[in-house]
Amino acid sequence: MTILPMKHSKTDYRGGEAVLLSTPAIELAVTTDVGPRVVSLRSAAGKKAGNLMLEFPADEKPYHGYMLRGGHRLWHSPEHIVRTYQPDNSPLAVKPLKNGIALAQPTEEKTGLQKAMKIEVLGARTVKVTHALTNHGLWAIETAAWALTMLRGGGYAVLPLLPKGNHADGDLLPGYSLVPWTYTDLSLPVWNLHRDFIGIDVPKARASQKLGITDYPGWSAYWIDDVTFVKYAPVVKNAAYPDRGCAFELFTNGDMIELETLSPLVKLEPGKSITHVEHWGVFDGLKKPSTDAAFADLSAAAGKWIQTL
Secondary structure (H helix, E strand, C coil): CCCCCCEEEEEEECCEEEEEEECCCEEEEEECCCCCCEEEEEECCCCCCCCCECECCCCCCCECCECCCECEEEEEECCCCCCCCCCCCCCCEEEEECCEEEEECCCCCCCCEEEEEEEEEEECCEEEEEEEEEECCCCCEEEEEEEEEEEECCCEEEEECCCCCCHHHCCCCCCCCEEECCCCCCCCCCEEECCCEEEEEHHHCCCCEEEEECCCCCEEEEEECCEEEEEECCCCCCCCCHHHHCCEEEEECCCEEEEEEECCCEEECCCCEEEEEEEEEEEECCCCCCCHHHHHHHHHHHHHHHHCC
16 A cells, blocks of 8 residues: 655644644544543545534543543453553653554553554555554553544444355355344334345434444455445454454444454563454445445445555
8 A cells, every 4th residue: 555645733622722633535634632542533535414423512420430532542451441441631641653543542550551553644535544552550460452443423323244155065154243232123114134245323222222243354444435444453363352252343323333352361470461353445426225235336446555554
């Protein structure tokens, strides 16, 4: 992939500093006073869409002491009401890069873990996000890096499924597992089951819904106002993942949707780090992928893009 010139500038975000990373096709806003967070992602051509990411109001009330804010964040899995919701309200260590920025938060006092994120713009429409967790504690922790992207409501998401096998040809074993949460109701119209994908019609969610999958083609997508966001993180074969083996999870409540990728579970020793890489692509002009034909077009575009990474 040819790395294109990128503009790097400062801006204000809720009274604090943020950095804008932009090409002629896309623009990202990354906070430096809190987080690390990517709080905005826009397509230059898709002006109708505006910020693809969800933004909570400035007067948002903390959830168990944690400000969600919106956008993209890094957590450590499995989810726990104390360790997961550690505040990230402090200024970050910031290192400008030629085509992006590297950010690291102070070590979390209650967990001993430090979160870091490196955002690099690799092409006109491609972003590489490297997530890192470092254990600065006194003992090993079993955990996984968990990358969550909150996208605003009103659109349609797809979770691609693995290619179909053939029983007559000897395909006798299961290929993957779907993992519903206790509050998930697969009879609701938010879920659209197709041969090659699961569609999520976000506005039809009237209550919180969450679903995980143990193996899939490594990409997911969200369409809104003629702009499609594609998120890619390949699955590590035969690795142990959190949450009954989930390499990918999604959550929606009708107002937004989260596309979430996870690294394999590791026993993270003191002084050691784990990294987890995602690539993001932004495509204009694709049809809403709610039909088999439109999904096939999106799948072809995503596959061609992945081959360039």
